[in-house]
Amino acid sequence: xxxxxxxxxEGIDGSGKTTVIKSVFSxxxxxxxxxxxxxxPTDNRIGQxxxxxxxxxxxYELDERVIAALFAADRLDHIxxxxxxxxxxxxxxxxxxxxxxxxxxxxxxxxxxxxYILELNKGSMNLVKxxxxxxxxxxxSVALSRVDARGEEREHYESRxxxxxxxxxxxxxxxxxxESDNIVIVDASxxxxxxxxxxxxxxxxxxx
Ligand code: TYD
Numbered sequence: 001x002x003x004x005x006x007x008x009x010e011g012i013d014g015s016g017k018t019t020v021i022k023s024v025f026s027x028x029x030x031x032x033x034x035x036x037x038x039x040x041p042t043d044n045r046i047g048q049x050x051x052x053x054x055x056x057x058x059x060y061e062l063d064e065r066v067i068a069a070l071f072a073a074d075r076l077d078h079i080x081x082x083x084x085x086x087x088x089x090x091x092x093x094x095x096x097x098x099x100x101x102x103x104x105x106x107x108x109x110x111x112x113x114x115x116y117i118l119e120l121n122k123g124s125m126n127l128v129k130x131x132x133x134x135x136x137x138x139x140x141s142v143a144l145s146r147v148d149a150r151g152e153e154r155e156h157y158e159s160r161x162x163x164x165x166x167x168x169x170x171x172x173x174x175x176x177x178x179e180s181d182n183i184v185i186v187d188a189s190x191x192x193x194x195x196x197x198x199x200x201x202x203x204x205x206x207x208x
Pocket of ligand 1: 012013014018040041054071098099100101103104105107108
């Protein structure tokens with residue numbers, strides 16, 4: 001049996017990532033693909049702890065350096081746990097993951113240099129490699145207007161300055177990992193149908 005393909009989606013908050021992933025996933029399922037969807041931070045214990053921090057309603061404050069280590073630990077657990085990414089890929093299941101180590105490079109660089117964030121993720125990098133990474137590229141202004149249109153309170157990472165910095169970090173990380181993670185940049189400021197068409201095509205090429 002051939003190994004499943006590992007497909008990662010990346011993008012700043014407000015890039016439309018969640019909507020795109022949901023639509024693409026259901027159309028791939030309708031086409032009869034053997035594919036599963038997962039995300040980071042995960043819904044497991046370490047991921048829950050991180051989500052509490054992001055929402056700002058955790059029991060205690062955590063230093064950003066600790067958060068960077070927790071993201072790396074959550075990822076390793078995501079790969080290695082029974083029923084995790086490694087097991088699924090080994091069983092021939094294709095896996096779509098909403099965010100992976102490129103998110104750590106983009107969001108956690110600053111408390112540590114990017115090179116150190118990459119070091120923190122070496123354990124994961126030695127275990128899996130994305131067959132395709134789709135980066136949904138969008139201007140910070142567009143992203144912020146989408147976040148505001150949701151009508152929810154902005155989360156920890158969603159101020160303009162912060163998103164601009166995250167966006168720049170993504171660009172740097174993409175340069176470093178473009179070949180190794182097979183990163184494709186998709187213009188996510190277009191109409192949804194055009195984005196979905198392109199993304200579905202990219203994934204179909206990889207999994208067929
Ligand atoms: P979530 O509510 O799932 O947002 P989104 O739908 O945009 O993915 O929260 C995930 C947040 O976690 C998001 O703001 C990015 C952040 N994050 C990091 O800071 N580092 C990481 O390594 C990962 C995976 C996510």
